[in-house]
Amino acid sequence: MPATDPKTHGPKTQSHLDLSDRLSAHNYSPLPVVVANASGAWVEDVDGRRYLDMLSAYSALNFGHGHPEIVDTFVEQARKLSLTSRAFHNDQFAPFCETITRFCGMDRVLPMNTGAEAVETAIKTARKWGYKVKGVADGQAEIIVCEGNFHGRTVTIVSFSDDAQYRDGFGPFTPGFKIIPYGDAAALEQAITPNTVGFLVEPIQGEGGIVVPPDGYLKTCRELCTKNRVLFMADEIQTGLGRTGRRFACDHEGVQPDVLILGKALGGGLMPVSAVLASDEIMGVFHPGDHGSTFGGNPLACAVARKSLEVLERDRLAERADRLGQRFLDKLRGLTGRHVSEARGKGLLIGIALTPEAGPAKAWCKQLLHEGMLCKDTVESVMRIAPPLVIEEMDLDWAFERIARTLRGERP
């Protein structure tokens, strides 16, 4: 347990904050903690203070920090072979493809590195499928997305964001997207035209504020897509790989997407690994040279991702997230009152929505930092709770005490 009472920054912390403030682009506004070491769900800062990680790098650390077996795989593979580019084969690639396609129940995989790259890949896939297979006239393909979406920050992806800040100053934008309300299947039905090639959706909106759609939404959307020959494209970059208490969040409704987008935890917390999975018919639109990435499918990434999937299955981390998450969410629901309007989520992807009286979530997250716990606001009024899936139950109890005490106290 940590001995943490940092009402002020430690001396080393302050010098790191000053230097990065002076030398780095200000495209982030991190909480004032400088992490230097970590193991499992716990991290230590440069001044030796310990914190419980209740964010896990936006779900990229599902396996916790420094998972021993994944680190071993990483180190051994780094010594043997790290990179070939796709100009040549490497001996980790085919086994990775075998493991991930079996795990996902899909025919084929296209590996990339970051989440945004995988989303871009999925968009290219849907468009090309639309033109070459569905028969949409050249240049006319439409993709439907949802209000409040978050799929990354490339120019094309922010082109269909409805967050003004993500777009401000970055135009001109990529056309061909239509935005509909999230959680509203009737809106999807109305928006589909003969030119619609795909529906891109997060099964639970993460950055949008841990927004869980109504029961049956994904299933109805799946049916609408099938009926209209539109690709159902699930962005499970944040919700996938056990996070919500199932293998994928779509599993809660027994929905199999046409295009599955993975990232974050796929890299075992060690490196960026992302992937797009689809059927033979859909993935078959790609021919050599159509798309690629120097680091995509590199042997180090393949070895680490394969080991991560093995650990996820063997250690039943989805079941663990389900059990721990339900218990934690039940306790959080008991905090509803002056500062908390709602606690919601699935598995260990949880949002605590604050009341207007509570003020901005960021101030409460800073308060919890002083209590020795790392978490982060998503939208202005929601605190996101997403610890590593390997977290111990007693650590969650420890966190709950801090959250309860803080939120029952005065506004920071």
Ligand SMILES: *Cc1c(COP(=O)(O)O)cnc(C)c1O
């Ligand atoms: C994080 C995230 C992305 C983007 O992933 P990056 O690796 O940051 O590019 C895309 N979609 C969802 C749902 C995400 O949570």
